[in-house]
Amino acid sequence: MDKNKQILLAKRPEGMPDQATFQMTEKEITQPENGEILIRTLYVSVDPYMRGRMIDAPSYVAPYKLNEVIGGGAIGEVITSESSSFNEGDIVIGGFGWQTYYTAKEDEVRKIDKEIAPISTHLGILGMTGLTAYFGLLEIGKPKEGETVVISGAAGAVGSVVGQIAKVKGAKVVGIAGTDEKIKYLKEELHFDEAINYKTTENMEKALAEACPNGVDVYFDNVGGEISDAVFTLLNKFARVSVCGAISSYNLETKDIGPRVQSLLIKKSALMQGFTVGDFKDRFNEGTVALAKWLQEGKLTYEETIKEGFENIPDAFLDLFKGNNIGKLLVKVAEPSKE
């Protein structure tokens, strides 16, 4: 019989993780008992925040344990059900992570609707990444019509949704990304007003000032570091900075040092707020309904970079830090048994 392939945390990375961070293993599949279901994994999500869980430090989610499966968002198909709530063939989503099978209790996963959009979108624009964009932009950034919204990591899973929601709200949207392909995507596919390639731009402050002649009212920050230092110089009075990620610092082996922001925040009466999507968990339904509606109305579009094969999950994860992917990065582990 088939085995349950798993990817474990083999050691805690210092600096950039690599293949040696992970270990592939196989276990017997646990047959479901009463009230349980057996799930065959179809897609797994790889996300920058997982880097934070690989070290043993308190954060907003518990650190991964050594020699245990890397948890994270995943979609699977119910292949055996001992629960009255699920049928074989149901597509479910949960946090079971990097393994090919999972025996779940009823309350560990939830069914997803196969009709609104491809099932993979529930790990992306209709899932945590879409909700991260939705709440981080609307609850912290609060863009008003005509304001200027700058987004770093703009072509990524979250950033690309943030920019489109900001357009829905009537803002001027300026994206920062790191390849010409991404810049083209932001301007031509997502209709951002301006997009700046930080890797080929010598003077970011100048380029930003030209792209934002009215200053910056909202900054949605996925990267931190020097890019954010540059955006900060352009903040307007009463600007809002939604701090979603700091990917530039996740693999640093030294302290993340830069200009202190206090004086600037005072001068501009500006707000800077960190968040994680879980802060808004009581409102996920509201967010999902809004995102699905905009998707169906054609106001939102999305890109997925889908890698194939369970063995390629670590590679896909490491790719997140190379800055090459556009939109949501996923790994397809298996085909659903029927469409």
Add this chain to the structure above:
Amino acid sequence: MDKNKQILLAKRPEGMPDQATFQMTEKEITQPENGEILIRTLYVSVDPYMRGRMIDAPSYVAPYKLNEVIGGGAIGEVITSESSSFNEGDIVIGGFGWQTYYTAKEDEVRKIDKEIAPISTHLGILGMTGLTAYFGLLEIGKPKEGETVVISGAAGAVGSVVGQIAKVKGAKVVGIAGTDEKIKYLKEELHFDEAINYKTTENMEKALAEACPNGVDVYFDNVGGEISDAVFTLLNKFARVSVCGAISSYNLETKDIGPRVQSLLIKKSALMQGFTVGDFKDRFNEGTVALAKWLQEGKLTYEETIKEGFENIPDAFLDLFKGNNIGKLLVKVAEPSKE
């Protein structure tokens, strides 16, 4: 006849200002025309924010002009009135700053009530400093009963009021200051729960951790720099940082560099917001009424350090950066003609 003595900005300081930053001069007194009043200055306020106005850079208030009077909060007595709104002997407050006489238009000053408290308090606890404490703490910090509030610059004009309001709200209050006399004042006079002398404490993170066993829910920041870096390490989930001042950086000749805060803000879903009291100008009346009520009920107390003599204003201002004064620092320029 008497002359109008004035203190002008003689040159823009680089680093710490000194006597050469200022120039004393005398001008004829301008007699009031119809609708105007002539004011004789009684008290002038010296405040850290004035340092920011001495350089030629955009900020929340316009920079001082070279060879013009240093503006700022001042209290005076009406000695000649050509206005139906003011009588001789009225005590008025305005922004006329460092000069012994001022000829004001009616809408440039307002009368103050001599009955509630000594008139000097209108430059302190019942004035901009009290309102800064009131709105910065209550609108941004939002302390809840039982939460821990940390205040830097705790024995200063603003910090000492912040701590007392936090006590009114039932919070645990921890102050940071720089002399043993201040520590004693915070604990014995203002009944702070804990007070830390950062100048004699070797390991601030450790001392803060001991003073705040439940972490920090609200940080009211007057100083920035390394003290704030240390407080940040203790922020709790959903902490609020009210950024009021960054006096540690005002006289720096190099860039203010330190740990970037982005990752920490994300981990803690924490908020950091800069403000100036003017952001709340529509609500000054509400704040003044609340402060006066607490003062009369004995829930607030205050300390003033009053220097004597117009010529000593520059010295008093420079003293702000030496960290010796407790409470509000003022200069008494003249006695009212009648009590």
